[in-house]
Amino acid sequence: MQCIDAQRQLQSLDLDQQPSALVAEHLRHCNQCHDFYEDFRLRLHLESFAVPEPDPGFLQQAMKQAGQRQHRASLGHRAWTAAVAASLLVALLLVGRWQLPEAPSPKTAMQLQPQATSEQQLKEVRILIVSDQDYQDAHIQVALHEDLQLRGYDQQKNLSWRTPLKEGQNLLTLPIQIGQKGGQLEVTSRLGMHTHSLQLPLARGEQPSG
Amino acid sequence: MVSVTSLSSWLTPARQRKSRFLALVEPHSKTLYQTAYRLTGNQSDTEDLIQELFLRLYQKQDHWVHLDNPRPWFLRSLYNLYIDLYRKRRRTAGANDKSKQLDDLPYQLASAAEVTPLEATLDSDQQRLLKKALDHLDAEERNLIVLHLMEGYSLPEVAEIQQLPLGTLKSRLHRSKEKLKKLLLKEPFPSAERFLKVVSYED
Known part of the structure; x- marks a missing residue:
């Protein structure tokens, strides 16, 4: 029997059927057809794996819940953020208020660039994060104290993101809504082993001081 | 001129x-569900896995949102959660199931607790x-079988997806395939007879 004939016959079988005596005899002596038959049967087995349809609405519901669960998780971060902020204040005093001086082997530096544009209560605060290398997973936190709010994030006082940073200058523009009392904006970056923090008092109708 | 990278893309309000x-x-979503089902083999674990996956994708949005084709990223995340x-x-x-002899396999039908009535x-x-x-x-062997032989990814x-060199992938896939063949195909008797034997064994 020729291999081509054996393989043609094998391909017509399903998993419950056995090859004819003639083909079985050929398989005993032909490694190529034997391997072909094994691969073919494995494929039949795998094709028989039926996946049921998901419950109606499950996928939509799961996608929507992901956003809601994330929102709740970020609210839970507040106490932790406050504890970290207290210790960062010390680091800030050591390195200067708005700008890092020639600190010993600084990996990154952060500068705040006061923004002149003011639209009623809205101020755009531009923060320049200077990085000495690419970072895949920088952690950036924004804390809004007292009467400050980030536009689009109603009532959220602490926000955090993980983001890649490029080597060089990375610009972050924060649209801050300033209430009657004003308040303090605090931005913290964690890049690898290094943490840097900035604090900036903001008041209505004034330029950032410092 | 100094190049400045804007970070504004991730400063997107929650609703957006x-x-x-x-x-x-x-x-x-449907493809991910199918893959998850093929990995876990049951609906309950699939749903848990998918919920966790969506949460992770939401949290890590900034890592994949710029990709032209984020599916490999999604599948990689799914695999990590599956692990x-x-x-x-x-x-x-415990290790009991894994230490059983391969010859025992034909007698191991799924227990009632592992599958829904449907x-x-x-x-x-x-x-x-x-x-x-x-x-x-x-986990890795199964993922390779699912992705390549069941889902048809090249x-x-x-x-x-697996972040493996092609050569390493080929050898691991070959090994996984041979293991599966050994489990499924090296039968002492045809499957119909085998299940008749299971019935008499349980009787």
Whole structure:
């Protein structure tokens, strides 16, 4: 029997059927057809794996819940953020208020660039994060104290993101809504082993001081 | 001139993040569900895995939102979550299942606790045997079989998802395939007879 004939016959079988005596005899002596038959049967087995349809609405519901669960998780971060902020204040005093001086082997530096544009209560605060290398997973936190709010994030006082940073200058523009009392904006970056923090008092109708 | 990278893209209000997430993930959701089902073999674990996956994708949106084709990223995340589940299951069940002789496999039909009534009705003996065989693969072996042989992803695509060199992938896939063949195909008797024997064994 020729291999081509054996393989043609094998391909017509399903998993419950056995090859004819003639083909079985050929398989005993032909490694190529034997391997072909094994691969073919494995494929039949795998094709028989039926996946049921998901419950109606499950996928939509799961996608929507992901956003809601994330929102709740970020609210839970507040106490932790406050504890970290207290210790960062010390680091800030050591390195200067708005700008890092020639600190010993600084990996990154952060500068705040006061923004002149003011639209009623809205101020755009531009923060320049200077990085000495690419970072895949920088952690950036924004804390809004007292009467400050980030536009689009109603009532959220602490926000955090993980983001890649490029080597060089990375610009972050924060649209801050300033209430009657004003308040303090605090931005913290964690890049690898290094943490840097900035604090900036903001008041209505004034330029950032410092 | 100094080049400045804008970080504004991730400063997106929550509502926009949600709608963007839904728009970008929805086209892949059914495929991800299918893959998750093939990895876990049951609906309950699949749903848990998918919920965890969506949460992770939402949290890591900024990592994949700029990608032209985020599916490899999604599948990689799914695999990582599946590994966690697999390890948890192994810790819970102990190593007993894994240490059983391969010859025992034909007698190991799924226990009633592992499948829903609907699944039990839908599953043929053949399918239950296949699920059991897949359960004897480790997490990576099963993932390779699922992605390449069941879902039809090409070798370069699987290499990207698994972050493996092509040569390494080929040898691991070959090993996984041979293991599965050994589990499924090296039978002392045809499957129909085998299940008759199971009935008499349990009687």
